[in-house]
Amino acid sequence: MVKVVIIGSGNVAQHLIAAFQNAPNSGTEIKLVQVYSRQIATVSHLVELAKITTEWDALMEADLYIIAVSDDAISLVDAALPFKNRLVVHTSGSVPLNALNDENRKGVFYPLQTFTKNKAVDFRTIPICLESENATDFQLLNKVAKSISDSIFAINSQQRKALHVAAVFVNNFTNHLYQIGEEICQDHQVPFDILKPLITETANKIMVLSPQDAQTGPAKRADAVTIEAHEAFLSNENHLNIYKILTQSIQHNGK
Template structure:
């Protein structure tokens, strides 16, 4: 049974706590956070502490903390030669202090504290300095997920940039669509089947093949009509930028 110490009190830590607590082959022996109030609910299932010097001996220490806090916190750990991993998409494994064996346990998903997730469908990207530690992380990852990938620090940074495009930027476009609908008394739910269908479609074909719309057709009349309707200059500029990008991707002549 893998003994785990979980460090952090944010969204990722809360989701890891739930999934680790529900697996018999994982022994979540302790959770740490500077502010005990944020992990108070954990104490029904495990030991909690805000004293770094009280950390118990474990097979893996998982740092589910802010990116900028990872190097400093790993420096303060009061032990050496233990397996310490972080959960960041953008921080190098080598940013962890070298007094411990270093690794990464990165779940590629957007987490909200009160939104349940199915960890079995979440890709877990793992990295370690040696094969033995990589195998330990592989066992842990495969216990909670069916999608486990060995990804280097450089690959993970590239993956993180890609994730910003397909998740954060796309969600901002959802916000813009929602805002436009709201200002014209149109229920946003009318667009939800379209969102779901496009998301489902790219599981079977590439995003390039799935592209539709006036920009792909280079339908200048419709494009200009849309631009006239948009009164928000930021939205108009985004529309122009994405339209130009789609036209270029699909080899259409510029407007």
């Protein structure tokens, strides 16, 4: 049996706790034995009280310790661990493996997904990107990852950084564009819901087409008349600047 300890209580930590608790082989092959949280109440709805600790010195012996905290807190948490030569991993997309100290064996256990508290996700569909210093530790990480996901990848720190940057474009920036679209609708008393089928269809298309092949719109068509009309319509300077930058990017990509 592989014993796992999760350190943290934020979005990623809570979803990992739920995933391990709900895994088909939970308690047999892979077992979540403990959760460290500064406040018990934060995770008490996910795991029994006996498995929660608020003290570093009370951390149980385990095969794997998963640090699931904010990027800027990883080194502080790592330095507080009261043991040596155990396998310690973080869940960050942008922090390199070597950011962990040399007191323990290092690794990365990065689930590439956007997480929101109290919103359930199907963890089996979430890609988990793994990295370790040696093959033995990778085999253990792979076994643990497969217990909660069907999508596992060996990704080094540089590749993971590239994935994280790409994720900002396809997730965070795209969501911000949704917000701008909603603001434009609100300014002109148009329901944003009218756009939701379009959003869904666009997302579905890239499941079968490359983003370049799926691209449509006035910039793709080099429709100068429509582009000029849109730019004249946009009174918000920030919206206008973003429109121009993205239009130029699409046109440049088509050359």
